[in-house]
Amino acid sequence: MAAPLLLFAACGSSTHPPNDAGISLPPANVDEATVGTISGRVLFKGEAPAMPEIDMSSNPQCERQHPAPQKAETVVVNANKTLRNVFVWIKDGLPHVRWTPSAEAAKLDQKGCVYEPHVLGIMEGQQLEILNDDPVNHNVHAESQVNPAWNESQPPRAEHKFKRFDSAEVLFPVTCSVHPWMRSYIGVSPHPFFAVTGEDGSFTLKGVPPGTYTIEAVHEKYGRKQGKLTLTPNGSATMDFAYGS
Numbered sequence: 104m105a106a107p108l109l110l111f112a113a114c115g116s117s118t119h120p121p122n123d124a125g126i127s128l129p130p131a132n133v134d135e136a137t138v139g140t141i142s143g144r145v146l147f148k149g150e151a152p153a154m155p156e157i158d159m160s161s162n163p164q165c166e167r168q169h170p171a172p173q174k175a176e177t178v179v180v181n182a183n184k185t186l187r188n189v190f191v192w193i194k195d196g197l198p199h200v201r202w203t204p205s206a207e208a209a210k211l212d213q214k215g216c217v218y219e220p221h222v223l224g225i226m227e228g229q230q231l232e233i234l235n236d237d238p239v240n241h242n243v244h245a246e247s248q249v250n251p252a253w254n255e256s257q258p259p260r261a262e263h264k265f266k267r268f269d270s271a272e273v274l275f276p277v278t279c280s281v282h283p284w285m286r287s288y289i290g291v292s293p294h295p296f297f298a299v300t301g302e303d304g305s306f307t308l309k310g311v312p313p314g315t316y317t318i319e320a321v322h323e324k325y326g327r328k329q330g331k332l333t334l335t336p337n338g339s340a341t342m343d344f345a346y347g348s
């Protein structure tokens with residue numbers, strides 16, 4: 104655990120770390136007095152498709168952790184007709200600067216042989232902490248294409264894994280070679296303006312400098328949708344997305 108933290112600290116203290124293209128970017132210099140908020144909802148039209156129940160009978164130690172059968176999370180439509188697990192981010196329009204990632208690690212847990220959360224947003228260079236809360240062996244497989252992919256086992260009670268992604272990539276799957284039903288998605292953003300829709304289907308991007316932006320919503324099954332908006336100084340702008348029929 105000490106080694107990756109030291110590596111992270113060393114990188115963070117560098118004044119001009121190269122980005123993935125090898126070009127030094129100036130640090131972000133946001134005027135906090137002018138920032139605003141972008142928010143909206145991801146709607147789902149039509150009838151929600153029924154999700155299959157996951158058959159965990161091949162592994163009783165996974166199965167017995169679920170009092171009710173676990174359903175696939177490919178499409179989760181909320182009670183208010185919004186879509187959960189949509190990654191929303193500013194795709195374009197921000198200045199080409201280097202943003203500082205949160206010092207706090209983003210967490211990906213394995214619990215009941217299910218990845219939690221199902222969709223995770225993380226910033227370039229931010230720590231990803233991977234936990235195994237199960238009494239079984241998992242094999243975490245990051246199927247990234249821009250960032251180097253990796254596939255590593257994580258036995259029960261093993262030390263937490265710490266990983267980083269150094270390039271933007273929205274989204275890629277994380278699977279488990281032991282349990283074929285296990286699947287999550289990670290979106291790596293070059294800046295801190297991203298969110299994942301939850302139980303109310305809304306998203307909020309705070310502290311955004313004024314500007315004209317392309318906002319993109321990405322869903323694992325239904326794909327990408329984009330819209331453009333302008334955020335005025337101290338303003339708030341809204342954009343809704345709609346999936347389904």
Ligand SMILES: [Cu+2]
Pocket residue numbers: 216240241242279280281282285
């Ligand atoms: Cu697994």
